[in-house]
Ligand code: SF4
């Protein structure tokens with residue numbers, strides 16, 4: 001349960017939401033590092049492994065963060081360097097007119113009332129430093145023009161709020177100037193990591209992924225064993241024997257999923273969905289694909305750390321595609337992976353001229369949008385197969401589910417992937433209801449655990465930030481009886497599950513490809529009366545009997 005030393009009981013949480021401004025001006029109001037509102041500090045061994053500065057054991061709640069003596073110079077020099085390298089950063093520092101259009105758009109502000117969780121004020125924390133050290137009015141007039149000195153308290157405040165931003169970019173949708181507060185948070189986090197100040201839940205996956213190719217540090221033999229477990233489960237439920245190609249050279253397609261899909265509780269059903277779909281396509285159309293044990297992670301927590309860390313991790317995907325000699329790449333149901341792959345990977349590590357422009361070998365569809373990245377989303381692929389009548393689907397097999405769809409922030413706002421997931425859902429399920437318009441598509445609300453803050457010790461903030469999404473789910477649950485919240489992100493599948501348990505326990509969480517696999521009429525499948533996760537079906541499936549099972 002979410003209620004713990006890190007999260008109050010829900011009535012208490014609701015009572016504590018307070019939109020009244022604090023008594024003192026914002027520059028004089030200091031954050032309180034209360035349990036449940038911050039993530040634990042990055043560990044020395046992981047910082048050291050990554051070669052990040054100032055590795056040490058330290059605590060966020062401690063007085064002394066054991067910073068380097070010249071920490072202020074490092075921070076200001078780092079800021080100067082980034083203002084030169086990233087034009088967007090300087091622009092975002094300069095052009096905010098404080099119109100306030102973003103002020104009430106952040107889930108953390110809505111769920112708590114802390115003014116520094118208004119995107120405009122969150123950005124002002126860093127902007128005040130920019131003014132003081134990089135503008136003449138700020139140098140001369142100081143506080144009069146919103147400039148302030150960088151001191152220890154200010155640094156702690158920047159840390160506190162940089163890790164209370166999930167880089168979801170909802171606020172940027174409403175900004176008339178297109179200011180992307182997520183990018184300001186990214187810069188703040190880069191500057192913090194230059195002092196060795198980051199959070200464990202981000203840095204450990206970055207270190208693991210660099211070492212082994214996935215967030216959990218799973219070695220290749222364990223990677224294979226995991227898939228053996230999943231295919232055994234699929235055989236038990238469906239009677240279908242799955243071949244799982246791993247590190248197979250010469251396959252048409254490299255498939256990369258977030259590790260949450262093969263290790264996370266709700267995620268494994270999505271992963272089973274991919275496995276069943278690809279097996280179906282192999283048998284019926286001769287499609288060849290492969291997983292990779294070395295580039296086995298679609299997610300990229302480097303993105304929540306620094307540009308350099310992000311580049312290192314995303315390079316693995318192209319390197320592995322080259323080594324295996326595939327034609328192009330499909331990525332799984334992940335969230336921030338799609339900001340990384342769609343908007344950064346090609347620029348950081350491309351051009352990937354050794355790959356072909358993605359063409360679906362079964363339908364002939366050319367994915368023009370992926371001309372440059374050579375990588376498409378599994379939902380684009382599956383929607384294309386359905387549109388061309390290549391899958392034998394029986395949506396009534398999902399009649400026990402009444403679903404709604406949560407647009408995950410990055411596929412929605414960074415990719416514009418709105419229609420394909422909905423098209424798939426409508427073809428595999430008869431009961432689909434949308435949440436209110438201002439909570440979906442580009443205006444979707446964050447799961448509140450993205451950008452590397454999905455840890456248990458951050459639970460109070462996660463549940464506060466989750467009020468908006470949970471409220472919309474409750475609306476469709478009460479009105480239509482929705483009992484499943486679908487999403488296309490592995491972090492969502494983990495964090496929304498906790499959020500639902502806390503706010504709307506009648507609703508569970510899952511991925512879309514789990515429903516695709518439920519609905520897929522698979523030649524040779526066995527008779528059964530449950531779906532992939534063992535829930536009873538409305539109508540039993542008639543297939544082979546025990547004695548006629550596949551060998
Ligand atoms: S909406 Fe844009 S310009 Fe207006 S206050 Fe927010 S960041 Fe500044």
Ligand code: SF4
Pocket residue numbers: 105106107108117118119122164165166167168169170171172181182185446
């Ligand atoms: S990016 Fe998301 S979490 Fe960050 S300030 Fe904007 S709305 Fe809030």
